């Protein structure tokens with residue numbers, strides 16, 4: 130027995146050592162303390178915003194390297210918090226800007242008011258109606274966004290009244306707050322949670338909720354009441370929540386079996402503990418580059434001086450953000466920009482993807498494209514740039530064109546006629562003169 134506890138102490142000392150030496154990311158987090166102040170006579174509430182600082186460590190045993198430090202200038206000592214976060218989510222390196230960096234992680238800390246939840250799947254958590262004495266404390270919530278924009282985090286923290294020692298009770302995070310996916314593939318929307326198991330609320334169960342929000346319209350995707358082990362009824366299809374992973378590891382990630390355009394939007398992962406709630410938002414963007422179709426292909430054999438029309442149709446893309454331009458790759462290795470062409474309006478297919486086309490008019494008389502080459506349509510889309518080509522052959526480039534020859538024939542004929550006319554008139558006037566002379570002579 131004695132040896133077990135000695136071993137325990139050794140392990141703890143070892144852990145402590147590792148944390149002190151390697152746990153360097155568990156540092157101070159700069160934060161804005163934001164508090165709503167009730168306005169006068171029903172006027173909008175005023176916000177009070179103050180600089181604040183959270184010194185984070187993973188347990189009350191571990192040393193806090195900066196604990197003894199004076200708060201930096203400009204931070205009120207009442208706004209300096211000492212946070213114990215056994216989940217270590219506040220220790221992520223992306224929550225600390227490197228020395229001298231201008232970019233800062235975002236952090237906001239607010240006073241939090243524990244209250245019974247009203248949603249159906251979380252209501253059983255506070256069914257008794259009696260709030261535990263444990264809630265009689267100062268509560269705070271903090272929401273953070275990491276430097277790389279991928280990590281989002283929300284915690285609920287408890288402090289004994291008027292103490293600045295905060296304990297993380299509930300923490301929800303996502304390591305991919307911005308998800309881009311192609312069409313038709315499975316998508317995992319990452320969400321994790323952690324709850325303080327020594328908290329009396331822990332025994333009472335939890336609930337998980339995923340909501341979808343897009344342009345002000347929202348709906349429930351999936352909800353799970355862990356106290357009664359019950360999933361809420363929803364009409365959403367093709368989504369999956371791994372219930373056993375939820376209980377075992379706190380993995381509340383949502384699986385969309387097949388990404389579709391209609392899935393674009395914001396997903397809110399909410400974790401309810403009795404009287405507590407923390408949530409993170411994840412943006413999903415479906416980005417599918419276009420498929421291109423160029424016509425005619427190949428182009429009919431053309432004469433220089435002729436005017437040609439080429440059409441490039443882009444389809445199956447999302448979002449609606451497309452730019453066309455055209456290029457000519459001559460057989461002699463030259464590249465010529467041919468402009469943007471004339472862009473059509475867009476159409477939307479039933480699967481939500483878009484199509485749009487560009488028409489290029491080529492006046493071969495006005496441009497020198499050599500004898501042959503490829504007319505290339507380039508479509509630039511957030512999902513990638515796509516190109517397709519059609520072959521162009523021009524005949525009669527070195528010699529005169531048909532029109533030229535015909536014009537020359539016409540000119541020659543005209544000249545011939547003119548000469549003929551002149552000589553006829555000259556001979557006519559000569560004969561008149563001789564006639565009159567002859568008449569005079571008579």
Ligand SMILES: *[C@@H]1O[C@H](CO)[C@@H](O)[C@H](O)[C@H]1NC(C)=O
Pocket residue numbers: 317370371374380381382383384
């Ligand atoms: C978390 O759950 C998701 C969805 O069920 C799964 O795809 C993912 O692999 C899980 N992550 C881990 C680390 O277990």
